[in-house]
């Protein structure tokens with residue numbers, strides 16, 4: 113009787129060992145699936161720091177934002193809606209954000225009006241930079 117019981121225990125241990133080995137092999141795929149789900153951004157990042165040129169900026173039309181990098185490592189964000197008549201700004205060049213409708217120019221460092229009919233600066237928008245990710249602040 114005890115002999116049978118002993119063989120059963122050994123067989124069970126063998127199965128457990130095999131199961132562990134299989135789990136280890138298949139574990140990579142499971143881990144990968146879990147990791148990619150876990151990495152899905154909750155408060156989606158707006159941009160990567162590398163996307164924003166130093167001395168320039170990037171317009172995120174769908175977010176109504178323009179993100180600039182006046183100096184290396186210094187990031188600012190402003191509303192992309194011109195304070196003149198509400199057009200969306202269309203480009204960032206030579207240190208200014210440009211509205212195409214009547215050529216208002218806004219400074220990339222503080223949104224102030226540098227040229228054109230706009231009566232007030234582009235409103236700043238809060239952002240936070242963590243590592244390489246720029247997110248809503």
Ligand code: FES
Pocket residue numbers: 194195196197198199211212213214215216228229230
């Ligand atoms: S709406 Fe932007 S300059 Fe007129």
